[in-house]
Amino acid sequence: MRRIIKRRKIPIRLIICVISVLFMLTAAITTMLIFKNQIENVVRQMDVLTAKEYDSYYAMIVGDQSSSFWKSVYQSAKSAGEEDNTLVEFMGDELASTFSKEELMQIAIASKVDGIFLEADESEALTTLIDEAVMQGIPVxxxxxxxxxSNRLSYVGVNNYNLGKMYGKQVLDIANGEECNVLVLMSNNTEDWGQNILYASIYETLKTVTNADNFIHMRSIKIEEESTFAAEESIRDIFVKEGSIPDILICLNELNTTCAYQAVVDYNKVGEVNILGYYDSDVIIKAVERNVIYSTIKVNTEQIGRYLIEAMKEYQMTGHANEYYTVDTALITSDNLKEFTLGGKDGKKE
Known part of the structure; x- marks a missing residue:
């Protein structure tokens, strides 16, 4: 008598699940190998760039290499470095692939640079990478x-509290005791604590006027800043939605200032929306001249670049450096514009 052997059927769901897991593992391994190869390629490119002998080699890492603000900071650091036979590399600029700040940090560490200048935030990922660099003898x-x-060496930048006061005073001047809606364009990076200090300082400055909160209504909105297009769309939405257009629009970086200026022009809101901007690029200065932008904050990019080199050199020579380097800021309006465009003065500093 023939024995009938029953085969155990494997559920289709289980098969699909196993195949999916295998596919995901294969994709993850492939991605890791591709990223590893990209890092090695970039390191090789950097070795070619540094074929000339330099005493020191520093890497600058920022979120937006296309920004005229950061290009100005880089040029200043590059010029200051050349005086001491030091090469400053603008990481990510002119590379075929696009890398995040975290990936660029990994590349800089793998390249064994002598120091790193980093536009940081309070994220755990950057804390880990900064500490890793420091453990390998690379000051950040x-x-x-x-x-x-993190164990970063120093911080070079603006005093966000004072910057908030500058914006707050401008709001009070524009409002002049009348009903006013203020919108602050904030970065969607929740790890950027500096902008929170700045916002609090604006609010505190407004409170110096009795009952100001009865006629000045301030709120903030998160702006997508992953790309210029994303920022443009986020800001244009403000002008499309009925009842959301503010009397005063406060911009905390160059990208948002430029996008806000373009939106005000495109939607015929010149004279209705007062833009308080950031930085003094050619586009922004022309907008101030045409009274499309009410005022803008000038940040001394030359000073930033010089302080970066000075702090790193001081540490290399003495083993110590100041923890904070505060750079100068100034307010540019149509009234004092000539002081800046003629190149004679730095204007009123705060």
């Missing part, structure tokens, strides 16, 4: 954005 100086939990 944060610039404009800080990471206070």
């Amino acid at each position: 100086i944060t610039v404009l954005g800080d990471n206070t939990e």
Whole structure:
């Protein structure tokens, strides 16, 4: 008598689950190998760039290499470095692939640079990478954005509290005791604590006027800043939604200032919306001249670049450096514009 052997059927769901897991593992391994190869390629490119003998080699890492603000900071640091036979490399600029700040940090560490200038934030990922660099003997100086939990050497940037006071005083001047809606464009990076200090300082400045909160209504909105297009769309939405257009629009970086200026022009709101901007690029200065932007904050980029080199050199020579380097800021309006465009003065500093 023939024995009938029953085969155990494997559930289709289990098969699909196993295949999915295998596919995900394969994709993850492939991605890791591709990223490893990219890092090795970039390191090789950097070795070619540094074929000339330099006493020191520093890497500058920021979120937006296309920003005229950061290009100005880099040029200043590069010029100051050349005086001491030091090469400053603007990481990510002119590379075929796009890398995040975290990936660029890994590349800089793998390249064994002598120092890193980093536009940081308070994220755990950057804290870990900064500490890893320091453990490998690479000092890190944060610039404009800080990471206070890390072992970074120094911080070079603006005083966000004073910057908030400058914006707050401008709001009070524009409002002049009348009903006024204020919108502050904040970064969608929740790890950027500096902007929170700045916002609190604006609010505190407004409170210096009795009953100001009865006629000045301030709120904030998060702006997508992953790309210029994302920022443009976020800011344009403000002008499309009925009842959301403010009397005063406060911008905390160059990208948002430029996008806000363009939106005000495109939606015919010149004269209705007062823009308080940031930085003094050619586009922004022309907008101030045409009274499209009410005022803008000038940050001394030459000073930032010079302080970065000075702090790193001081540490290399003495083993110590100041923990904080505060750079100058000034307010530019149509009234004092000539002081800046003619190149004679730095204007009123705060």
